[in-house]
Amino acid sequence: MLYHGWRDEVKELLTLISKPHFKSLLRTHDSVAKRDFEPALPPLPDDAMEEDEESVKIVSLVKTKEPLGATIKKDKSTGAIVVARIMRGGSADKSGLIHEGDELKEVNGVSLEHRKPKEILPLLACSEGAVKFKIIPGSTKEEMTSCVTKVFVRALFDYDPTEDPTVPCKDAAVAFKRGDVLQIVGTDDDTWWQARRLGDGSGRAGLVPSKQLHERRVALQRPRALFKLQNIKPPGDSFSGLRRSFRLGRKSSRARKPAQLRRWSSETHGAVCPRTYIEVVPYHKEPKDRQRLIVLVGPSGVGVNELKRRLVISEPDRYGVSVPYTTRKKRRQESEGLDYHFVSVQAFEELILNHRFVEYGQYRGNYYGSNLDSVQRVMAEGKVCLLDVHPSKIKHVYTSEFKPYVVFVKPPMIEELRLTRRRAKFVCDEDGMQVRMFSEEDFEEMLDQAEMLDSQYGHLFDKVIVNGDVAATFRELKADVEKLDEPEVQWVPAAWMRSAPTKAWRSCSSLTGWI
Numbered sequence: 001m002l003y004h005g006w007r008d009e010v011k012e013l014l015t016l017i018s019k020p021h022f023k024s025l026l027r028t029h030d031s032v033a034k035r036d037f038e039p040a041l042p043p044l045p046d047d048a049m050e051e052d053e054e055s056v057k058i059v060s061l062v063k064t065k066e067p068l069g070a071t072i073k074k075d076k077s078t079g080a081i082v083v084a085r086i087m088r089g090g091s092a093d094k095s096g097l098i099h100e101g102d103e104l105k106e107v108n109g110v111s112l113e114h115r116k117p118k119e120i121l122p123l124l125a126c127s128e129g130a131v132k133f134k135i136i137p138g139s140t141k142e143e144m145t146s147c148v149t150k151v152f153v154r155a156l157f158d159y160d161p162t163e164d165p166t167v168p169c170k171d172a173a174v175a176f177k178r179g180d181v182l183q184i185v186g187t188d189d190d191t192w193w194q195a196r197r198l199g200d201g202s203g204r205a206g207l208v209p210s211k212q213l214h215e216r217r218v219a220l221q222r223p224r225a226l227f228k229l230q231n232i233k234p235p236g237d238s239f240s241g242l243r244r245s246f247r248l249g250r251k252s253s254r255a256r257k258p259a260q261l262r263r264w265s266s267e268t269h270g271a272v273c274p275r276t277y278i279e280v281v282p283y284h285k286e287p288k289d290r291q292r293l294i295v296l297v298g299p300s301g302v303g304v305n306e307l308k309r310r311l312v313i314s315e316p317d318r319y320g321v322s323v324p325y326t327t328r329k330k331r332r333q334e335s336e337g338l339d340y341h342f343v344s345v346q347a348f349e350e351l352i353l354n355h356r357f358v359e360y361g362q363y364r365g366n367y368y369g370s371n372l373d374s375v376q377r378v379m380a381e382g383k384v385c386l387l388d389v390h391p392s393k394i395k396h397v398y399t400s401e402f403k404p405y406v407v408f409v410k411p412p413m414i415e416e417l418r419l420t421r422r423r424a425k426f427v428c429d430e431d432g433m434q435v436r437m438f439s440e441e442d443f444e445e446m447l448d449q450a451e452m453l454d455s456q457y458g459h460l461f462d463k464v465i466v467n468g469d470v471a472a473t474f475r476e477l478k479a480d481v482e483k484l485d486e487p488e489v490q491w492v493p494a495a496w497m498r499s500a501p502t503k504a505w506r507s508c509s510s511l512t513g514w515i
């Protein structure tokens with residue numbers, strides 16, 4: 001008998017460490033200690049780094065199905081073919097044998113002299129397995145100054161390399177959509193940064209337009225936008241900017257304005273600041289943290305109030321709305337603190353001077369406004385505060401205190417609008433007392449406004465929700481808002497979580513003026 005004569009403790013220990021779970025644990029420990037979970041490159045041939053008398057090196061890289069992860073260019077002054085970029089995480093980068101600035105002399109014995117980069121690429125594409133390069137190492141100075149960052153940004157624009165004729169190598173570029181989070185891993189180049197898209201399993205970094213490049217591109221398009229703006233009155237605090245949360249509904253004078261004018265009159269500032277990237281950091285909501293402010297935006301009549309109402313009715317203890325302030329007289333059916341906070345003109349103006357309004361304006365000689373205190377009161381009760389303002393005013397609550405989560409309520413295609421709103425009525429008189437059915441013109445205006453809001457303020461939206469079937473939209477909105485309470489990571493502007501941007505990001509660019 002194997003265990004014969006052994007002490008009980010020894011027998012027990014042997015039984016324990018023979019269990020499959022324990023064996024797996026030890027195997028995992030060994031793997032992690034050896035780091036052999038990383039992609040393994042086949043062993044290098046013996047002559048991988050021979051140096052000849054002219055300081056030419058023979059470098060052998062192993063090419064898999066993936067590209068080597070490097071781009072090349074012709075040096076204008078010397079005519080030499082040099083390595084322009086090494087993609088972080090690619091085979092070339094992992095080998096550590098080839099660097100940006102290295103001059104390429106030969107590929108697999110084929111001389112590159114007098115060849116153009118586009119003639120060389122097919123040589124590499126055909127190669128399988130080991131690819132032998134003869135190189136003259138470039139200066140190591142560039143490496144020393146290379147700025148590898150661990151900065152995360154949210155893209156504020158869509159980028160599709162297949163539609164970009166200026167990208168140095170389409171295969172080496174990373175496509176992204178507005179709202180995607182990118183990890184910036186290299187900013188050595190002023191024009192093309194290297195980045196990884198979060199959630200992209202490959203882990204490979206690729207080229208993305210730098211902040212400076214995108215700003216230049218937007219600036220080139222700007223003259224057209226400015227031309228359109230010339231006839232437009234600048235935005236102010238006139239009442240036309242105020243939202244339905246003031247329960248005044250749409251105004252006929254506004255409905256008569258030509259669509260082209262409305263498109264630009266709401267806000268000019270959006271056309272002036274180019275949106276590139278915003279630095280973001282992971283935020284894990286702690287149970288003690290206040291609920292984030294939910295800002296609902298959308299074109300008039302799309303259903304923002306309907307969704308707010310449904311949320312509050314569904315869980316009155318969880319959701320609350322901020323009550324607007326006004327200087328107009330209270331009507332018989334209205335209650336203080338429920339429909340409005342009724343205050344004097346003097347009190348209202350003091351609040352304006354103290355910057356207590358997210359949004360305010362005058363209508364028929366009375367002030368109306370959405371007040372920060374009102375929002376804070378709802379949040380202090382531990383509730384999720386629902387706020388409905390024009391997106392140009394979001395900047396007033398874009399702080400760590402409110403951590404706004406912005407939902408854009410978008411109308412569906414016109415056919416679905418017609419179908420779903422057949423029986424719907426909306427507020428149509430100046431005082432919000434009368435209702436009528438939607439007309440074809442109302443639908444067109446709603447779609448037109450939605451397009452304008454999306455193009456001018458889309459970079460501020462955390463979620464876009466299409467309000468076709470109202471019950472389905474409500475369910476989607478509720479589920480999305482509830483996710484904010486879960487321990488899942490949320491990416492929020494870095495400025496909310498600390499007073500200054502990271503050193504790396506600051507050194508690369510600043511984010512002022514994006515909102």
Ligand SMILES: Nc1ncnc2c1ncn2[C@@H]1O[C@H](COP(=O)(O)OP(=O)(O)OP(=O)(O)O)[C@@H](O)[C@H]1O
Nearest residue numbers: 244300301302303304305306420424425426468470
């Ligand atoms: N998905 C939908 N299907 C059918 N009717 C809808 C839908 N969403 C909203 N409605 C109805 O459309 C009308 C306008 O909605 P709501 O008042 O919520 O619009 P709003 O976005 O707040 O705009 P406004 O500020 O102009 O009132 C209401 O009668 C509402 O019940």
